[in-house]
Amino acid sequence: MIVGIKDTSRLAAIAVMAFCAVFVCTMFLNYNIDIGAVSSEITSPEAKALYSAMLSCSKMACSLSGGCLAITSAVMLLFYVKHYVTLRKRELGILKALGYTDLQASMSFGIFGISVLAGAAAGFCAAYAVMPLFYKTQNKDGLLPDIDIDFHPSLLLYLVILPGIFFAALSVFSASRMLKKPVISLLKDTLQTNGKIKKLRESSSAELSFTAELRKSNLKTKKALVFFMVFSSFCFSAMTQMSFSMNELSSFLMGAIIMLIGVTLACTTLILASSAAVGGNTKTIAMMKAFGYSDKECRTALLDGYRPWSYAGFALGTGYQYLLLKIAVNIVFKDVENIPDYKFDLAAAIVSLAAFAVLYELAIYICAKRIERVSVKEIMLE
Amino acid sequence: MIDIVNASKFYGTGQSRFQALKSVSLKLKKGGFYVVTGASGSGKSTLLNIASGLERPDDGNIIYSETDIAGLTDKELTQFRRKHTGFIFQQYYLLPNLNVDKNVKMGADLAGNKNYREVIKAVGLEDKLQKYPGELSGGQQQRVSIARALAKKPEILFLDEPTGALDEQTGRQILDYISTLQREYGFTVVMVTHNLNIAQMADTVVKMNSGKITEIYSNSEKKTAYEIGW
Ligand SMILES: Nc1ncnc2c1ncn2[C@@H]1O[C@H](COP(=O)(O)OP(=O)(O)O)[C@@H](O)[C@H]1O
Ligand SMILES: [Mg+2]
Numbered sequence: 097m098i099v100g101i102k103d104t105s106r107l108a109a110i111a112v113m114a115f116c117a118v119f120v121c122t123m124f125l126n127y128n129i130d131i132g133a134v135s136s137e138i139t140s141p142e143a144k145a146l147y148s149a150m151l152s153c154s155k156m157a158c159s160l161s162g163g164c165l166a167i168t169s170a171v172m173l174l175f176y177v178k179h180y181v182t183l184r185k186r187e188l189g190i191l192k193a194l195g196y197t198d199l200q201a202s203m204s205f206g207i208f209g210i211s212v213l214a215g216a217a218a219g220f221c222a223a224y225a226v227m228p229l230f231y232k233t234q235n236k237d238g239l240l241p242d243i244d245i246d247f248h249p250s251l252l253l254y255l256v257i258l259p260g261i262f263f264a265a266l267s268v269f270s271a272s273r274m275l276k277k278p279v280i281s282l283l284k285d286t287l288q289t290n291g292k293i294k295k296l297r298e299s300s301s302a303e304l305s306f307t308a309e310l311r312k313s314n315l316k317t318k319k320a321l322v323f324f325m326v327f328s329s330f331c332f333s334a335m336t337q338m339s340f341s342m343n344e345l346s347s348f349l350m351g352a353i354i355m356l357i358g359v360t361l362a363c364t365t366l367i368l369a370s371s372a373a374v375g376g377n378t379k380t381i382a383m384m385k386a387f388g389y390s391d392k393e394c395r396t397a398l399l400d401g402y403r404p405w406s407y408a409g410f411a412l413g414t415g416y417q418y419l420l421l422k423i424a425v426n427i428v429f430k431d432v433e434n435i436p437d438y439k440f441d442l443a444a445a446i447v448s449l450a451a452f453a454v455l456y457e458l459a460i461y462i463c464a465k466r467i468e469r470v471s472v473k474e475i476m477l478e
Numbered sequence: 479m480i481d482i483v484n485a486s487k488f489y490g491t492g493q494s495r496f497q498a499l500k501s502v503s504l505k506l507k508k509g510g511f512y513v514v515t516g517a518s519g520s521g522k523s524t525l526l527n528i529a530s531g532l533e534r535p536d537d538g539n540i541i542y543s544e545t546d547i548a549g550l551t552d553k554e555l556t557q558f559r560r561k562h563t564g565f566i567f568q569q570y571y572l573l574p575n576l577n578v579d580k581n582v583k584m585g586a587d588l589a590g591n592k593n594y595r596e597v598i599k600a601v602g603l604e605d606k607l608q609k610y611p612g613e614l615s616g617g618q619q620q621r622v623s624i625a626r627a628l629a630k631k632p633e634i635l636f637l638d639e640p641t642g643a644l645d646e647q648t649g650r651q652i653l654d655y656i657s658t659l660q661r662e663y664g665f666t667v668v669m670v671t672h673n674l675n676i677a678q679m680a681d682t683v684v685k686m687n688s689g690k691i692t693e694i695y696s697n698s699e700k701k702t703a704y705e706i707g708w
Binding site: 305306307309310313314316317379380383384385386387388389390391472473475476 | 588
């Protein structure tokens with residue numbers, strides 16, 4: 097076994113994503129199916145308008161959260177597969193040397209599908225647990241007929257089982273693609289120097305200091321981390337602010353759910369990205385320290401580059417949620433009465449920004465502490 | 479220049495506690511070329527790591543121009559290494575995503591050395607400035623690591639098995655660069671190797687066995703990298 101069940105615990109972030117995505121989608125889709133079954137009973141024009149608004153709203157929620165999270169989970173999964181292929185490249189090389197094909201050598205990566213399956217299953221169950229409350233709030237004005245919760249096995253198939261299989265297959269295939277190189281390059285201990293050479297022949301206009309160069313090359317060669325940093329702040333910004341507005345526009349429950357999902361996603365991706373920023377660079381840190389670079393210089397080179405991206409992600413999330421709610425209120429719900437006009441909530445934005453800043457700087461602070469703990473002895477452990 | 483006094487180092491705890499260095503004393507003089515040899519596991523690297531401020535001894539003193547670096551904090555040790563030492567390791571440890579020029583800059587910046595390209599030229603890599611470590615042979619990578627260490631203008635250069643991963647011909651070339659550059663720049667060299675032949679290049683040879691220095695002698699006549707056996 098190149099990767100085993102124990103390694104899947106490292107993929108908690110992916111499980112959390114799967115949980116959130118399946119949780120939201122199960123709730124909305126189940127509601128759509130159930131209310132679709134009684135749509136003939138909806139007769140009054142007001143109720144009809146509300147019904148169609150509800151439908152578009154839940155479709156939007158499902159495709160946005162489901163789609164966004166699925167893509168992010170896939171990116172994250174590829175990130176982990178790459179991490180483990182690099183970590184276990186010697187074992188993988190030995191398998192290849194023994195005559196295993198790339199695909200056979202990669203089979204054990206299928207186990208990563210389990211983390212998706214577990215997260216999705218948990219999200220599915222959680223959705224059914226919250227559903228009674230959700231059904232009530234969806235119809236709090238009593239305009240729509242009261243409906244009972246039905247269990248739909250097809251949802252279990254589409255939201256839990258198939259995603260599990262898909263992600264297992266994705267892990268195996270991506271791992272086997274990463275193994276498509278000569279056995280010898282896997283076996284040689286060339287972890288740090290003979291990886292794929294990233295050509296960064298940039299214009300050498302300004303003479304930057306070494307730490308600035310390192311920061312630049314880190315951003316260019318570790319795009320996945322930049323993506324996660326942006327995604328984290330984007331989620332945090334969009335979802336917390338949306339949650340505040342939801343409290344006013346729709347229901348406390350929806351607001352709370354969105355807040356919870358947003359904060360969870362933001363935290364897991366932020367932790368993942370920031371710990372990878374340090375964990376993937378321990379040899380570099382040890383070498384810099386051996387040469388006499390201070391902890392602060394290591395931190396500047398390895399962590400500070402992400403800050404502008406994170407805060408840009410926050411700004412992006414703010415704009416995104418503003419547009420989304422504007423569209424929801426003015427287009428989707430335009431025929432429904434009692435929906436107040438949506439205005440940009442400055443107070444919410446400020447509170448959200450402050451909370452994000454605290455969270456982000458805390459994560460960076462923890463990473464800085466980890467950098468301080470990296471011992472120069474790392475370079476002697478071979 | 480460095481005075482190692484009764485230095486001991488232990489690894490592990492309890493049952494598996496193991497003394498890698500047993501009260502070792504050694505005086506290293508400015509401008510000397512020291513080679514530390516001995517069997518694998520005899521404590522050579524441990525001695526080098528302690529003398530260079532990479533690690534602290536558990537007991538004893540390391541006096542460097544009147545300061546005992548054994549008593550410094552991690553931060554102070556880092557400052558010490560920044561000011562005084564250069565390192566070359568068997569595994570090169572170049573940064574893979576930076577080209578040769580920028581890898582050498584890692585050392586140069588610490589000394590505010592603007593003319594670091596001279597050192598790259600001195601190791602014969604002036605036409606490889608834009609290459610990445612993965613595009614270079616082992617010998618070329620080790621030359622980059624020499625340039626990186628020397629660009630820092632160290633007073634003492636510490637080398638742990640610098641030719642350990644290289645073939646004979648490349649190994650000789652590396653050693654030749656080191657001794658030539660030492661004459662040019664005048665730094666002190668402390669080199670660890672299990673290859674006894676390399677000892678013939680040294681002013682002073684330190685032999686170790688199971689954590690102790692068993693013999694220290696001076697060569698009346700130094701040989702060049704191309705004259706020694708391999
Ligand atoms: N970090 C460590 N933890 C435990 N034991 C170590 C450590 N470093 C070295 N040793 C042990 O100390 C002894 C001397 O090691 P070292 O100085 O590396 O020897 P040499 O460089 O001469 O081969 C060896 O027996 C080695 O196993
Ligand atoms: Mg050694």
